[in-house]
Structures are given as structure tokens and as C-alpha cells.
Amino acid sequence: MPQQRILPYIILGILSGQKQMNGIQITNVFKTEIGEFWRSSHSQIYPELKRMLDDNWVKVVPTEENDKEIYYQMTGDGQNVLDEWLVESNTIPLPSKDLFALKMYFIQDKNDPRIIQLLEEQRELVKDNILHLEERNRLLFSKEETVNSNYGHFLILDRAIKRQKGFLRWLNKQIKQYKDA
Amino acid sequence: MPQQRILPYIILGILSGQKQMNGIQITNVFKTEIGEFWRSSHSQIYPELKRMLDDNWVKVVPTEENDKEIYYQMTGDGQNVLDEWLVESNTIPLPSKDLFALKMYFIQDKNDPRIIQLLEEQRELVKDNILHLEERNRLLFSKEETVNSNYGHFLILDRAIKRQKGFLRWLNKQIKQYKDA
DNA sequence: TGAATCATGTAACCGGTTACATGATTTT
DNA sequence: AAAATCATGTAACCGGTTACATGATTCA
16 A cells, blocks of 8 residues: 555645635745645645645635635545544654764774764754754744644644754763763 | 765665675665664665666675576775765754654644643654664674674664653653643 | 746656566475 | 575656746836
8 A cells, every 4th residue: 555645634734723825825834834844845735735625625715806826725524634634643753864873874883983073063963953943942932822822833842952952962972982082 | 956865875885894795685684774764675776786786886796606696795986985975964854754743733722632642642652662772772782892893883773762762751741741730 | 127026837857665577496 | 396485676656856837916
């Protein structure tokens, strides 16, 4: 069997809450908000919206003859599909394309200088990423009410920050150990 | 430009250290050792080996007319390509297909019971994964000398375990907070 | 008015998975 | 001898990216 398609569920998630959006707006959500967790581009989204329209997961909402722009809204069917998906069981995700781990794997010798090189490069990347994530957190969740009305988003951003901070601590420890030897 | 192909480098990494292996053996490395970090199947690996042969990254080593089985070995060119790749700069990896994060993102309301459901399900998955990783660690790195001669592998396995333990602590904290409220 | 951006769409291509196929060797 | 596994390979398909294309609107 082919592997589970995720994109339509994400689009439903984006549309949830009575929102009506056109293709570009949905695309932009991937560029900003949701881009931290998933990627997609307009050339994938437009055909997907057509398919969802056929399946009656979304409907086109008429606008005052603006033409050209097509606004979509989730249907009742779509809401049901989304609700079912949200409570489906998950599995541990497949490994992500992590070149740091992969390269490290191939360096056998403990004294190979490329180990410390990889560790230090990764440290810079992770530091930058932490700054980025904390900036997002400040931007989005400074106010308590935003936290409470976007709690899932808040939680996973919090998790992402803690994860990278844990990674940074680990990197620092390994680097220190290396320097001391 | 098309995105960077990684598979040939991984195959070089697997062949590094004078090893000579056939397609099945390389495929099996993906099923066991390296499967924690990358996936590939034989239908991808055989054509890739052909291409690498054309590029002179690997060569066929003659066996005593066993026929059928084709053993490959890395060439000097291949070693150079691998060495260059290992010191190339990385970037933060694209988001992995993490359904936990994704679903969580779409649950807005702090009091939605699906939040605690997601957290608790994920806790079970992470617990199982930690057991699996620790078993791997015991199996592979009980002896000090194995650690020193596969240090990169040891490091990333260690990191994977610490990462999941951090995740588990975070999940427990969120769940507790939820139950207390 | 020309340039930039908006909004939608299609085409080409690529990496990767699943399924199909086929002789050779090993096991029962 | 039949069944299972080994070893290699091809075909079909699919999700996703990049590039191409095109009218409409907005901006300089």
C-alpha cells in the first residue's frame, strides 16, 4: 500500500476554525508558521485543493466577483476527516535527513580531528537555531492569551527549544571532553 | 539546481576501510546498522552502484568465478570523494515528518482533551524507542575497544538516547501539569 | 506606463517505495 | 524434489521540488 498522504490533513488543519483562505494564503502559512515542521509549495497545494474539492472536504466560497482568487473553506465532511486524523495513532517518525549524524557515523577513529570539527560546526548551527526559535517564541507567545488559544503550537515550540538546548549542552560536553584529552 | 544526492556518499562510507561487499550486504547495512539514521532499499542501491562504477568511485573485485554475486570496493577516487564530503559544511536539517508535532500544532484550545491523549501516546512511543536504543547500545558498545574504533557511531547513538530521554522528561512534565490542573 | 507582485496553474524531473520478475543456491 | 532464501535487477508509481508560464493587480 502507498504511504499515507499527509498534506490534505495539514490543509484542513490550516483551514480549521471557519477560516476561508485562497491558495496563496495557505502557501504562506507553510512559509512562516508551519514551516518549522513541514514544507510544501504552491505547485503541490493547488492540485491538492482541487482534489479536496472533489472529495467534498472543502468548498469554494463565493466572493463578490473578484474572480481569479478562489477562497476555500472546510466543509462538515472535512471537519470530520480532520477530527479522525487528529486522534489516529502515530509511530516514531522515520529518521530525518540529518547529515551531522550521518557523517559522524562514518568516522571511526576516536582521534580523527574531523570529529571535533563536526561537533563545533554543529554547535554554531544549533546556537543559531535556538536564537531563531526563541525569537519566534517571543514574537508569538508573549501574551498569555495567545498561549491559551494556540496551546499545541506553544507546546511544540517549547519542545523544539528545549530539544536544541539539550543538544547544545551535549555538544559542549563532548567538545570540552575532547579539548581536555 | 537539484538537491544534493546523499545515497552515493553513504555507500562510500559503508565501503570505507578496504571492505568489499555485494549489493545485498550493503542493503543489509541499511536494514540494521544505519537504519537508525537513513533508509534505502536494494532497488535503489543496485542502480546507484552501477552509476558509481561508471564514475570510478567503486570497482568490481573479481571473485573465483562465483558469478552472479558482484563484489564492490571503493577506489582511490571514491576515497577522495568521501573525504571531501565528510568535511563539507552542513545545515540544520529540514523538519522531519513528525506527526506528533504536526497534530499538536493544530489543537488550539488549552483544554482540548486530545492534547493529553497525544502526550500520553507519544510517551509510550518514546519509552519503547529508548529501550530499543539502549539495547542497541548494550549490544554494540559494551566493550571499550568497540567504542574507540567506532567512535562516531557511539557518539550519535549516545546523542539519540539522551535526546529521547530529554523528550520523555518533557512529556512527563507536561502530563503532570495537565493532571494537576 | 513600465516594473513588481499577486494568484493560479502546468511540466519536467528526481529520489524513494512497492511490486514484479528471475535464475542460483541452500535447506528441508 | 520441493520450498525457502539469496542475489540481482526492472517497472510502476508517488510525493515533492524547481522551473516555466500567464493574466491581473498594484506600485513606482
